[in-house]
Amino acid sequence: MAHDSSHGVNDFGLKIATVNGTGSASANGLLLQALFRMGVPVSGKNVFPSNIQGLPTWYEIRVNADGYTARSPDFQLVVAMNPESYARDIEEVVSGGWILYDSSRELSEEFKRDDVTFIGVPFADLCVTRFDGSRTRILMKNITYVGALVALLDIDMDVVKGMLQEKFATKQHLMEANFIAIELGRDYVLEHFDCPLPIRLETVDATKDSVMVTGNAAAALGCVYAGATVGAWYPITPATSVMDGFTEYCNRFRIDPETGKKNFCIIQAEDELAAAGMVIGASWMGARAFTPTAGPGISLMTEFIGLAYYAEVPSVFFDIQRAGPSTGMPTRTQQGDLLLCVYASHGDTKHIVLFPGDPKECFEFAVAAFDLAERFQTPTFVVSDLDIGMNDWMIPKLEWDDDFVPDRGKVLSAEELEQAERFYRYLDVDGDHVAARTLPGVHGKGAYFTRGSGHDKYGRYTEDSDEYVEVMDRLLKKVESAADAVPAPELHTVEGGSRLGLISIGGCHWAVLEARDQLLRDGVQVDYLRVRGFPFSSAVERFIDEHDVVVVVEQNRDEQLRKLLLLETNCVKQKLESITDYGGQPLSKGVVLEGLAPYLEALAVEVS
């Protein structure tokens, strides 16, 4: 490991290793928010176990003045609070870096490294001396390491104290205990070590237009703003916090002021099958309804998804992807459900799928998903992942246009039905492949049978080949016509064009962007396109056509995005190369640069 001298003020990676269920999450959140409030761009990645208490857990904080928020490529400082994971935690620090550890117990010789600096603080002893009760001692130990970091990294103590005051405004005794713990850690370090370290914070003004939020909270808020009234779900990591958020925001914004009753209905279903059915039932009635889940839930929902596709019932599905297959690694991130979502269900099906790249897009795409679902009368997926969904991201402030009018699609009113001679559910009268629908309870003339069995364009049961094919062909055209309605791909091109193109998706974006910036600085010209929706816009195929080599960067083993591009565009197969990263961690630029190296070498002659 070479010493990395480029890191210093407002630019370093910090990793905190603790034991799950000991209260470290709130200490780490406090730390992240303090840095953010000092105006410094930060990102936090929670690497946690599928466990309630006892297993090792980590929190990675990246401080980057340039605003890069992808997973930190390396760590200059590790806070090692969990002896069980000492070996790998100490291993992880770059040469020349620092290790802050609990010196209440002497560090075993086997862990020692002579190319890093060990900073021993007797956190446990300090807390045992100062606090009563084992639970308080364990909780406060976390706050003492925040205190130590305040001194080592020159974190603004007023900011930290201000946050504790806000947090514990109504719990005076807790506030006092936290103050004591912060000062315990800080004072010990100030007394025993040279502070601050070369890696440290400096107050700047780079976050004033940003907020810190998780993708799941933002998606939930998007559902509220889209006007969704029915949410059905079955608890699953990492999607649970979508419904937690929806519940919170509905309780805040959707209580009828006169009666105190709810302008929403949230149903915790008996399983994901039922959750999908409830969404379809509510959508059939004309409500905007959704379900948040993860891959295992989508697997269970696929039968109903096929029904919604064939019977043309608008419905919105959030897949917060985690590492599969099967139960897989529920607390690790992945992009392994791309093909599952695009083609979910048996028979010929194809769905509209949106791929947000950060919490801001989770909010925006949630709103868009309801519009698309109703406009095209079909299941629509928002495919996020654990990294976007559960980690705190620094994003530009969300914006809302108060003139926004939701696109409810073609729905006939009682007056229109009264005047109509007849109504046929699946008759495309204007050639846009979308037939008007009616809602139950509105007018007797609008009545029809919603069914997953074979039907003709009039909505009648059929087993006739031609009648069946006619409807199936229209469905395909309908979904394909959404290519220009889904969020357009994001393009980053160099002047004059490059022979090498990159394509990526979802949360990979930030690491790819960072890697590309580094290449550009080094004089390597690379174009980049981020896919944001399916069916693919024609711009995607054009991008591939315009490049000699296109490297697809994604987080799954089977090159699912690359395969989807091969299936759903007319691109030349040999052009598409692949970088995959599917170990369950958020992507960092190193993986991209390493993966690109062979292609850069091949193109180097021409480039220079």
Next chain:
Amino acid sequence: MSYITKPSARHPRLPSNAVGLTVRDYEGSMSTLCAGCGHDSVTAALVQAFFELDIEPHRVAKLSGIGCSSKTPAYFVSEAHGFNSVHGRMPAIAAGANAANRDLLYVGISGDGDSLSIGLGQFCHAIRRNVNMLYVLENNGVYGLTKGQFSASADIGTTSKRGEVNEQEPIDPVNLALSLGATFVARSFSGDKAQLVPILKAGLAHNGFAFVDVISPCVTFNDHEGSTKSYAYTRDNMHEVIETDFVPLRAEIKTDYADGSVQAITMHDGSVVKLRKVTEQYDPNDRSGVVDYLSETRSRGEIATGLLFLEAAGADMHGFQGTVDQPLVDIPYETLCPGSAALDQLQAEWR
């Protein structure tokens, strides 16, 4: 399901109900079930119940899963929206639909395969959730469309048409519904329209999950000797424990019930269900007593019928949820969207 339009000719002197419709207006398309199928009698009873209750057809939502029973929503109230969903999953569709629009009248038609095997979980949870709907289980103990396999309601010792004997314990949906806290539990026989119609009417008026188990013989695969769900067996062993009469809100409600054995229960909408005990010791308000009684009759090989248990008061799904009285689908978007000022305020907390 097959679709055959019925001729619309009707007798000029057919009586009309309070909304100006005749009984023919509550029919649907022509049944494609086997001639003599019990399910068609249930359909006829439903048509009669809707007609007599003066229900506006377009305010009804009919739902089903998959199977012979699940075809029947096509055969009644053609001006109502219908949803023929997937096997065993109708309760979820109904719960979601009801969540979105609580003002419609929901009728779910299911079968013993649909509700007691593939959809047992959803059936149970719809009861727990107390979704406001009439849920009719057309129970024939057999899978018809796949040619005669035993269903989960087949009694021990019953034989299939091919001669196999069922050795497995049946699931009794009435028992199950009672144990899950259902507030309206009835059992009837498709061949007994006089009993079935008032039960269906009471079920439609009930605020909550109204469960009606209807023994509905399969003429093709389960109407032979050795079946305990044939016409002959059911007629011979049916034992009515309680007679049901239903008095809708619009009808004059007599406060004086001369006969001491008649119990009047006022429903959520003000209509009245009158229950007359045929068996003196039977109390349709005592859940555990009902369970005991049914267990005794079953051990004697008898099929107890009637509105077996009723608890008219209590919260349905919306009551548990605290949802507004107005259907969610009728709330304007302006009320639902918090707007930009609220977004700014919220985001101030995200710093």
